[in-house]
Amino acid sequence: FETAVRKSWSNIPRNNQCYVKATELVFADKNGSWGTPIIPMQRAAGLNDIGMVAWILDMSTPEFPSGRQIIVVANDITFRAGSFGPREDAFFEAVTNLACERKLPLIYLAANSGARIGIADEVKSIFRVKWIDDSNPERGFDYVYLSEEDYGRISSSVIAHKTQLDSGEIRWVIDSVVGKEDGL
Incomplete structure (x- = not known):
């Protein structure tokens, strides 16, 4: 100027x-x-x-x-x-x-990269993926989830619903990530 x-x-x-x-x-x-x-x-x-x-x-x-x-x-x-x-x-x-x-x-x-789409670090480090085909991840995934133990630790950072596998394993399917940090 x-x-x-x-x-x-x-x-x-x-x-x-x-x-x-x-x-x-x-x-x-x-x-x-x-x-x-x-x-x-x-x-x-x-x-x-x-x-x-x-x-x-x-x-x-x-x-x-x-x-x-x-x-x-x-x-x-x-x-x-x-x-x-x-x-x-x-x-x-x-x-x-x-x-x-x-x-x-x-x-x-204007010099930007658009909207900030982040994921809470506390979730990113522990979430797991339910692959459509475990031997071929390129086919995509069904959902991302937390183990029961991990969900117990960070439940306030996610909105999730509980599902139980035929094996008895409990998984918390992640519907939304809230996170601790504002502005993700």
């Missing part, structure tokens, strides 16, 4: 002009989510704890020499591949609402 603004001044004599001042916008609360307000903050780059960043820019241009503001919001591709989870969605909404409330232009710089 600064390079483009500086170039717009190239035919107009100005000395030591500050063309662009950027102030990062962050959640007011460290654990910010839906409904959390956005506040300005001066901090070093790379300290964000979500996959989106935003700035309010004060720009001096030939059209607005006394300055004008815009808001820029972008995915941080270095944070979980720039994927979108619930906190990123809430942040984007809050930044968009701020731009609308202040009637400021909003520029969205």
Whole structure:
């Protein structure tokens, strides 16, 4: 942005002009989510704890020499591949609402990998697969499940239903993964 603004001044004599001042916008609360307000903050780059960043820019241009503001919001591709989870969605909404409330232009710089589809680590490390054909997994699977012992340890991280095999073995078929961590 600064390079483009500086170039717009190239035919107009100005000395030591500050063309662009950027102030990062962050959640007011460290654990910010839906409904959390956005506040300005001066901090070093790379300290964000979500996959989106935003700035309010004060720009001096030939059209607005006394300055004008815009808001820029972008995915941080270095944070979980720039994927979108619930906190990123809430942040984007809050930044968009701020731009609308202040009637400021909003520029969205998109560089992301889409929705964040994760699975809880506590489930990923122990779930098992009921293959259609144990000797040929390429044919697919019937369901994923937990042993009775594993289900007892992590039952709060899954929604599952109980099934019993003819052998008497009890399996907990996983219907949904809830997980302990928010935003999977």
